[in-house]
Amino acid sequence: MTDPKIQESTSNSDFDSQLKQLIAGSERNQKELVEKLADSGTEGLKVLMEFLSKRRDIPANVVDGKVYQVLYQSDFPEIKEFLQINFPQGIVPLKSDCNIDYTDLQRLLANQEFQEADRLTLQKMCELSGEEAVKRKWLYFTEVEKFPIADLQTIDKLWLIHSEGKFGFSVQREMWLGLRKNWENLWVKIGWKNGNNWTRYPNEFIWNLDAPRGHLPLSNQLRGVRAISSLFSHPAWEK
Incomplete structure (x- = not known):
C-alpha cells in the first residue's frame, strides 16, 4: 500500500x-x-x-x-x-463612459453563446448611440465615430479574450489592414461572402470557434461599408 x-x-x-x-x-x-x-x-x-x-x-x-x-x-x-x-465581473474590466452594463455580454461570451452575444453587441452599440439608434436597431457611420473609446475597447476585449483571440473588431481590422484595405477580400477571408453571394443570417454563419478568424462579431454590410470603415478608423485602436 x-x-x-x-x-x-x-x-x-x-x-x-x-x-x-x-x-x-x-x-x-x-x-x-x-x-x-x-x-x-x-x-x-x-x-x-x-x-x-x-x-x-x-x-x-x-x-x-x-x-x-x-x-x-x-x-x-x-x-x-x-x-x-x-472575479465578480469576469476577467475583463467592464469599463464604460456611458454607464452601459456589459455584464450580460461577458456572461454570454464566457459561455461561448456567440450568436446571442452578437445580437447583444449590436444592442449595446445602439445604446451607446442613443434612443433613435436603439429603435432602428442599426447604426449610422456618424454614430460609430462618436463611440467612447473605453466602451469600444471593452466590447472588443470581451470578444477577443473569450474567443482565444479569434474574434473581435480589432482582429477584423488587423486582417483588413493586412489585405491593404480591400473589403471584398476581407468578406471572403472572414466568411461573410462566398464568391458573389453574401453569407445568409443566421443559419449560414458559424457560431462557434470553428469559424474563420475574424468571423464575429457581425456588421450589416448590405448597407455599405461606411459604418465598419468608421469602426476600423476609430481612435480606440490607437490607444
Whole structure:
C-alpha cells in the first residue's frame, strides 16, 4: 500500500509542475495544457484556479480567457465561490463612459453563446448611440465615430479574450489592414461572402470557434461599408 504522505508529496509535485508549465509555456502549449487540465477532474481545475489567481492583477490575455471559461462553466460550488470572490465581473474590466452594463455580454461570451452575444453587441452599440439608434436597431457611420473609446475597447476585449483571440473588431481590422484595405477580400477571408453571394443570417454563419478568424462579431454590410470603415478608423485602436 502506498504511504499517504508519499502520495500527497507526489500530488503536490504534479500540481507545482503543471502550474509551472502553464505559467511558462508558449501560448499554444498553454492552451493544450488548459484542455488537459480541464479534462482531468478536480485536481486539474485546482491548477487552473491557482493560475488565474496568480494573474488576478495582470491584464487578461487569451489564455486567461480560456482558463476562465473552463472554470466559469464548471458546476463545482468551490469554483463558483472562487470566481465570485476574485472575479465578480469576469476577467475583463467592464469599463464604460456611458454607464452601459456589459455584464450580460461577458456572461454570454464566457459561455461561448456567440450568436446571442452578437445580437447583444449590436444592442449595446445602439445604446451607446442613443434612443433613435436603439429603435432602428442599426447604426449610422456618424454614430460609430462618436463611440467612447473605453466602451469600444471593452466590447472588443470581451470578444477577443473569450474567443482565444479569434474574434473581435480589432482582429477584423488587423486582417483588413493586412489585405491593404480591400473589403471584398476581407468578406471572403472572414466568411461573410462566398464568391458573389453574401453569407445568409443566421443559419449560414458559424457560431462557434470553428469559424474563420475574424468571423464575429457581425456588421450589416448590405448597407455599405461606411459604418465598419468608421469602426476600423476609430481612435480606440490607437490607444
